[in-house]
Amino acid sequence: MLCLEEARLPRRLSILALSLVLALSACITVESREKGRVVRVRQEDVPASAYKGERHALLIGISDYADASWHHLLYASKDAEDLGRVLADPARGGFKSVTVLNRPEQTTRQAILGALRALESRPWNPQDVVVVYVSAHGTLARDWSGELQRYLVTQDTSFRDVPGTGLEMAELERALERLGSRRRVLVLATCHSGTGKSLLPPSVRDELARTKAAFLPRPLEEASRASIILSASDWGEAAREDDALANDIYTHFLIEALDGRGDRNRDGAVSATEAHDWARRNTWAYTSGRQRPSAQIMEVGADPVLLAGALERPGxxxxxxxxxxxxxxxxxxxxxxxxxxxxxxxxxxxxxxxxxxxxxxxxxxxxxxxxxxxxxxxxxxxxxxxxGPRRTVMLEAGALGFLDARSREQVLPASVLAGAGLRFDGALLDRRLDVWVDVAAGQGRRTLLLDPGGSVPVRHRTLLLGVAVGPSWWWGPLGFSTGPRVAGLWLQRSFQLELLNRDERYLTVWPGWMAGLSWRFSPSFVVDAKAQLLWAYVPVDGQTRMVGFGGLMLGGGYRF
Missing domain, CATH: 2.60.40 (Immunoglobulin-like)
Structure with a gap:
């Protein structure tokens, strides 16, 4: 009679182990004059009343300077006027108030600070939108503590005393932060590249010339607490004016976006970031990649800052x-x-x-x-x-049994199993390999065909504990996984006859291979089908022979 004998754990098993706006925009050249980030907010389930706030703008354009060291800008004053017309237009921006400061007496340091104080004194609603736009020269200088800072060059800024006569950019940002509105946009149309709209004191220019870096170092105050800061160029680049456009390049495309072309999600309104993205992409293309507008955003709520139009539908x-x-x-x-x-x-x-x-x-x-x-x-x-790796908890059910019919008929029938599994996505090798751990158990009563003895009833139990490692490939929601697998297998069968009443047990660790298909029908829920093949040497009737074990498990789980 064939029977399973008590077996020892194999001494050696080879187990495979395998280990991711708004703009700083005014610098000048001969034909194309050069100058020298945004918190995206959520719109999910926002009531219409959330957009009932008023819109106000303070626009500053400085073309002329008392100190001749700062060269004249052709379009800075016009930039502020052109943007102001769009924002004040009821069919576009619909701003309740638009204040444009572009005359010499309006653009001194004290005049600008006075305008900011007047803005701060207004009774603000948290839902109001406020835009502060500046098109002018920008420069770098060391403040009284010796830190390198960015400065706005006002009409009366002295080239030889920038810290004492200029307006520190961080001061603009702090003024914006003090407003009662939660929807605040700071548009800096300046750059600090040292060319065009940006001049640097000789000491700073010499210091930066010795800096071994592709771009200028970013001052600490770049991490502003204002809601949205949009820049016509990236740090260290030059922003440009253009005769063909008769505007600062970035400002031209920003105004164009507010005509409705920037409404990317087709909800009827143009948000600050939509306008910036339109201007950024077109500025990049227009300058052949020489000017890269940038944005700094900090999360301040669930509502976007709308600059033009009105929400008519979910975007x-x-x-x-x-x-x-x-x-x-x-x-x-x-x-x-x-x-x-x-x-x-x-x-x-x-x-x-x-x-x-x-x-x-x-x-x-x-x-x-x-x-x-x-x-x-x-x-x-x-x-x-x-x-960390994404995890999936699975509940599984399936069957496991010998691959050859002789073993299923005479040694142990196929077992129906139920169990649970845990999958770690991207757990090894720089998130390239997934890891599966599972346990399943089953029992049943079947009839074996023994020779001699004929049909013999037997009760059997199976316990399987496995680990698999391998890559996964995804095509949309459909995924395929495969890799080596190692399983600890415990088998038991019990004969209960008049002449035979005995239990036989077998415990081993088997190497093998696993392959599976997965379907993610939502970001959190997935169904799996896994096939596995295991093989080992099993002692039967005093002889050891290699046998194969195969199984199929179906399951569903939750990803977190």
Whole structure:
């Protein structure tokens, strides 16, 4: 009679172990004059009353300077006037008040500070929108503590005493912060590259000339607490005026966006970041990549800052990032290139496979469900994924048995199993490999065909504990995984006959292989089908032979 004998654990098993606006814009050249970030807010489930606030703007354009060291700007004053007309237009900006300061007596340091104090004294509603725009020269200088700071060159700023006569950019930001409104936009149309609209004191210019860096160092006050800061150029670059446009380049496209062309998500309104993104992309193209407008955003609430139009309908879903960490990354949606960061990208509603790539490497990918009017920040999604592997808890059921019919008929029938599993996405090798851990158990009564003895009833039990490691590939919500697997297997069968009443047990660790298909029908819920193949040497009737074990498990789980 065939029977399973008590077996020892194999002495040696080879187990495989495998280890991711608004703008600083005024610098001059001969034909193209040069000058020298935004908290994205959410729109989910926001009542219409949230947009009932008033809109107010303070626009400053400084073209002429008392100190001849600061050269004349052609369009800074006109920039403020042109933007003011758009913001005041009831059909576009619909601002309740627009104050333009561009005459010499209006643009001294004290006059600008007085205008900011008057702005601060107004009775502000948290839902009001306030925009402060400046188009002028910018420069760098060391303050009284010796720290390198950015300064706005006012009409009466002395080239030889910038800290004492200029207006520190951080002071503008602090003035904006003191306002009672929660929707505040600071637009700096200046640059600090040392050319065009930006001149540097000789000591600072000599110091920076010795700096071994592609760009100038960023002052600490860049981390402003103002709500939104939009810049016509990136730090260390020159912002440009253009004769063909008769404006600062960035300001020209910013005004163009407020005509409605910047309404990316088609909700009827143009937000500050939508306007900036339109201006940024067109400025980049117009200057052949020489000018890269930037944005700094800090989360201040659930409502966007609307600069033109009015919300008429829920907009299309959007994902966005203005994080320096993600700059230059390409966003793919369902395998197709949707846009480059920084900026926002409209995504079709429903479950979408998002992927961030740079230089052929994938930083992050996931399936995200998006609804109309929803806006998701990519940095938060990536940071969440970077904090550790995503986990999936599974409940599973299936069958496990010998691959050959002889063993199933004479040794042990197939066992129906139920169990649980835990999957760690991207747990090893720089998030390239997943890890599966599962346990399953089953029991039953069957009839074995023994020779001699004929049909013999037997009760059997099975306990399986396994670990698998391998990569996964995803096509939208469908994923395929495969990799080596090791399983600890405990088997028992009990004969209960008149002449035979005995229990036989077998315990071993078997190597094998696993392959599975997964379907994510939401970002949090998934169904799996896994097949596994295990093999080992099993002693039967005093002889050891290699046998194969196969199984199929189906399950559903929750990702978190």
């Amino acid at each position: 299309q879903p959007e994902v966005f990032s203005y994080s320096a960490r993600l700059e230059g990354f390409t966003l793919k949606v369902d395998g197709e290139v949707a846009g480059e960061l920084p900026g926002g990208v409209v995504v079709p509603e429903g479950k979408r496979r998002l992927e961030l790539r740079k230089g052929g490497r994938v930083l992050w990918e996931d399936t995200v469900a998006l609804e109309a009017g929803e806006r998701r920040e990519l940095e938060s999604l990536v940071s969440r994924a970077a904090s």
